[in-house]
Amino acid sequence: MKYPTTRLRRNRQSSAIREMVQEHRLHPSDFIAPVFIMEGKDQKEEISSMPGYFRYTLDVLGKELEELIEVGIQSVLLFVKVPDPKKDNEGTEALNENGLMQESVRFIKEKYPDLYVMTDVAMDPYSSYGHDGIVEDGGIVNDPSVEVLAKMAVSHAKAGADMVAPSDMMDGRIGVMRKALDEAGFEHTGIMAYSAKYASSFYGPFRDALDSAPGFGDKKTYQLNPANVEEALREVELDINEGADIVMVKPGMPYLDVVRAVKQNFNIPVSVYNVSGEYAMIKAAAEKGWLNEEEVMMESLLAFKRAGADLIATYFAKQAARLLKTM
Numbered sequence: 001m002k003y004p005t006t007r008l009r010r011n012r013q014s015s016a017i018r019e020m021v022q023e024h025r026l027h028p029s030d031f032i033a034p035v036f037i038m039e040g041k042d043q044k045e046e047i048s049s050m051p052g053y054f055r056y057t058l059d060v061l062g063k064e065l066e067e068l069i070e071v072g073i074q075s076v077l078l079f080v081k082v083p084d085p086k087k088d089n090e091g092t093e094a095l096n097e098n099g100l101m102q103e104s105v106r107f108i109k110e111k112y113p114d115l116y117v118m119t120d121v122a123m124d125p126y127s128s129y130g131h132d133g134i135v136e137d138g139g140i141v142n143d144p145s146v147e148v149l150a151k152m153a154v155s156h157a158k159a160g161a162d163m164v165a166p167s168d169m170m171d172g173r174i175g176v177m178r179k180a181l182d183e184a185g186f187e188h189t190g191i192m193a194y195s196a197k198y199a200s201s202f203y204g205p206f207r208d209a210l211d212s213a214p215g216f217g218d219k220k221t222y223q224l225n226p227a228n229v230e231e232a233l234r235e236v237e238l239d240i241n242e243g244a245d246i247v248m249v250k251p252g253m254p255y256l257d258v259v260r261a262v263k264q265n266f267n268i269p270v271s272v273y274n275v276s277g278e279y280a281m282i283k284a285a286a287e288k289g290w291l292n293e294e295e296v297m298m299e300s301l302l303a304f305k306r307a308g309a310d311l312i313a314t315y316f317a318k319q320a321a322r323l324l325k326t327m
């Protein structure tokens, strides 16, 4: 009988040795928790396509934030739902110093100063067309949109945001935003750039959450073609040169190769967005009893670390961090 001389199974014999040779680990500080905020009082609404995930009015958000803090989450990424009458083509409401985003940032930084607050900088929740830029002649115009985005970033910084997170994919917005922030005295406000954001159908539930689905067409003239990876690296390189502090790849699970390529090619923190559709898939399969929710959740999150992500924006943040506490 012939025996192998190398037996890799030796290092898998007990949970002690498995943990000793484990290459990647999850920690609550890896997670960024997305938070959906809406106008009104004393309400918490479940998003139908995102079971277990809610939109909150600001007055009841505190409890949720305290739960996040309790399980070790250090950062939140804020999104607001804007009522239809406040939407227009220029995203005017986005620049309202007393708008919901600005109020929310002030409230959170005052009450929970240690929580790292990141804000979504994008026009789509404010746009009557549901697009991430100004619409002209049926197209999305780049440079005028960048102007609005830069002002929005400054307005969030003024309210106290630690980091702004532009999710629009207009060309050149990181450079313009960095300059605008610096000129306004916010040289310490960071930028997490959604650099490699794909035109993905996995965003469906999120658009339900914010009522932000595009009113016409799609986002393929600004978001990346899912078939491309070299183009994603060019996007990342530009954003780094324009001043991004963290670059993001989005969505997550179907784009692990992109996360890997970005991490291998650049020396900068990389975040990945485990998007709404990915969350919905796991929740739906678990509801049917087809998958073990906790195991699949942890396996997916670990895969992001293995691929090279430093940070993971995920709707599983609280659930996963809570589970890590018991491990």
Ligand SMILES: NCc1[nH]cc(CCC(=O)O)c1CC(=O)O
Pocket: 120, 122, 123, 124, 132, 167, 168, 202, 203, 204, 205, 206, 207, 219, 274, 275, 276, 277
């Ligand atoms: N600025 C838009 C934005 N910011 C974050 C998401 C998606 C997040 C998710 O699906 O979880 C989207 C959707 C889109 O581009 O239409």
Ligand SMILES: [Mg+2]
Pocket: 169, 170, 171, 172, 195, 235, 238, 239
């Ligand atoms: Mg770009």
